[in-house]
Amino acid sequence: MLKTLNDNIKGRYLVAITILYIIGIAAGRICLEEPAFIYFYAALLLFSLVPALVFRLLDVGEVLILLAVLIAGGMAYAASVRPPDNLAPFIGFPVYVEGTVADEPLFYEDHVDYRLKIDHIETREGRFPVEGTLLVKVYDDELNSYWFGERLRLRGVIVKPQGRRNPGGFNYSFYLRSTGIDALIYPRSLQVDSLGPGESGCLQSTVIKIRRDMSTAISSTLPSPTAELLTAVLFGRRQQLPGDVETNFRQAGVGHLMAVSGLHVGLVAALVLGMGRMIGLRGRLPLLLSITIVFAYAALTGMRPSALRAALMVACALGALLLERERDLPTAIAFAALVTLFINPLLLFDPGFQFSYVATLAIVYISPLLKKLLAFVGVPSFLGSIMAVTIAAQIGVLPLSVYHFHHLPGGALFFNLLLLPLMAMLVGLGLTGALAYLLFPPAGELLLWATRPLLEIMLFITRLSAVPGLYRAVYPPGAVKLVLFYTVLVAGLIIYYRIALAGDLEDGLPVLTRLFSFVQKGPADSQRFFLLSTFLALATVVVLMQGFYSLQGPYLTVTFLDVGQGAAAQLETADGTVVMVDAGGDPAYLGDPGAVGEKIVLPFLRYKGTHLIDLAVITHPHEDHYGGFLPIVETIPVDTVLVSPQAGDSTFYSELLARASSEGALVLSASAGQIWHCGPDLRLEFLSPSETNLFRGTSSDLNNNSLVFRLCFGEISLLFTGDIEDPAVEKLLSQEVDLKADLLVVPHHGGYLENMPRLLERVQPQVAVIQVGANQFGHPHSFILDSITGAGVELFRTDLEGAVILETDGLEMRIRSYETKAASGF
């Protein structure tokens, strides 16, 4: 395979090694999360290596190298995904930690982030040496800020960052691991003490000092927000950028301009070479100087993957001149990726990494093709090359953008075409300006002033992205579809280049003959083709099995989402019927009860591909149950909304119902005795409240009048209880109704309930689910927890385990928590 994957890899061993290493990392992640796949991969390897050996396409040595690189990738992933063990005993307790600030602090609107490399932890038992990196978040820091290299001693609770809590959600823990952070700590500013300067790398502190000086130069010369924009563009630091500017850039599809990449680094290299020549440097000196400065610049920007890629690629190109070798672009890209992933294998899953490399590859392989096409239709060549590059990059990157961010920036092409030429000028002027400022301020000021019109134009143009309909939320493709898209793209390109190459050799052959001629060229070629197709066929089988694996089985999937404090559950049957029971919500006094819906529930629904909600049940009018519906009814059509007969006391609630009706939903109130059929298989039997006899004068009528219903699917039933309290429970227990259910949704987030043991006795559940998050009400109450475990019922809590997922075929059910399954999340 090393030699024969295709012409592009043939002889480019570094490319082959990089591809294998990447496959190793990806396989490592898949196998760690879904151990069953180890067998698939082993089979795949066996079936491709044996023929390769038999046909003598690979010798034993090559096979060993191949396996070694694959395994190295998997091991590298496994080693870096686990946080260091030595912190584990200290997690969750108040402790003192000591360490050194390892990076420039990041100032956000409401908090400051410090990256703290810790060396000691002190508890009541003593002082322990440890090793690790904490992200320190100080929310009330108005008095002090601490700088790079300062030693701090602070008190707080070390917290494990949350992993992926819900399907399709953001994996904060994985993200932090990929930036080298092991855990979080949230001290109050008074609990942070400085111990004076500590040891710090001289190089890093110089770099940070230069960056700070340059940023200061910019902010003292230019007005806001142009200063912040220039800092973001030059150094990729956007913490200070006003939110609306960043949103505009993202919606315009030009967010990548604020990631330092090839354009910046290439320009820096060219500037250094040019200046070196101007002051009369000859030979190797300017090249060496240029390489050094390119890495220094990448360091200035914090060595993000795109900056590192650009620096490594430029170094590769300059190195070719230095060593008088012929440079090779695919090898340079592979080299950059290999070095980056060797340092940190987790970056493979970093959107920034993926965008940077996919865009580069697309520009290298797709743009020449587009350029020909554009020239053919008569586009002038200067415009043609800009367009070809932009379109190629977009073809490569858009599917990723949709996959990661669930949004399609419709004007991306237009905005990129307009802004890219500006960027070249801006980066050149800005960098020389900021640097000149450090040496001779008036000159720097002049240059920086000159960037202002460019920045204003950029701000103006990106504001146009707010044109309605340009930037749209879309349903993300699954990982399988994404991989399929890129496979087809790559296959298409290989075939194209095959034909284009064959065209040089044998002119006049019709395209189709050429396409097949490479199959029949000779015994070696046909064997290669055979091997390649076997490999592809097996890969397809694996992908299909993966798909099949996820398709077969349950006919009903119930997902109890982790929405923090609140309740939200989504039910989906095999025929696509979707029921939502509550949708979480933030407290109304925070001003936006729908925020959770926007942040958690909607992304989940998009991930699930929910285009229509057949039935939305709002158990009662409290915002932690209905709030999430506010953004949902605006974006996803809802067929029917069932509410409690109890009227709400908030304008948000009435607005929600009005909005739902105006969007075409049927809003009905349900009550005890009604049975609602949803699709052929789902049945909702409403048990409470009674329409004519609502609870009045209880401690919370809103809670007690929650809709209570038994949801039946085949022989499996689930009891949903909203936020009912003792009065409603007592009434339920006194009635001669069937309360038996396999799964009990514990009432009121596990709040105290005198009748809990009796309720458990009547319901006889196998499983109880508590939908709860961090709260000041003492939910869940220990009495409830004890009753559940005492009754021998299996307990799942969304606050501890993330989303809880139940799958059933109507006879048997399987229940698992999302986070334990995807310990590190995919």
Place this chain on the structure above:
Amino acid sequence: MNKPVGCRRAGSAEITPSWWDSFLHLLYPERCLFCGVILSSNAGRPLCTGCEEKYSPAGFICPNCGNLLGSETECCCQAKDKKLRALFALSFYKKEMRGLIHDLKYHGRRSLARPLGRWLGFEISKCGFDFPDLVTAVPLHKRREQERGFNQSVLIARATAAFFNRPYRNLLVRTKDTTSQTTISRLERRENIRGAFNYAGSLPAGATLLLIDDVYSTGSTMKEAAAVLKQHGATVYGAVIAYNFGTRLSSG
């Protein structure tokens, strides 16, 4: 001890590349000099299998009469005063080779020099020749070298020296800023080049030298340089990348 270069040496021509070379081959994979296709190995000829056919080896050339001798080193003309003991040419100055030398000399593709030099070494060693003690190149005049930024013959010779694992040394300087040899006739060339080189180095007595240039046409330059070196006690062998066979026919 110096072995005479003229004696045949048994042994393979395969040279194991150094670790550094192998690493660089990973980073900057070798390409076929003719068609640019990536080669899977950096040992041997820098040509892909498809382009091997297009390569026409020249072999030994009689420095006296310009006859092609193939693998023989002695010519029938039996010249007495031989400044060059033997002359080896990698190929002829036409088609691909001409393009390569143009790219190197006039378009500044310095990356071509190393594979060409290695290739030259490879072909020489394949003829069964022993390695020289020193490798040197025909120098350019200072002004010309500054203009171009490099002397292609030196770049090639350094690569050949590295292939033989022998030192490269500058032994000559060109004192006369001569008119380009390519623009004048055969007879004028000899006059033009006379006294152009000065000896400016040190040689162990009786050293065998490999003198390298890019193109060999009438041989005036090469012979003039060799004469200077021979005066200082060296046995001089010559090697060039391309033999301009055409000039011999037209002028002779």
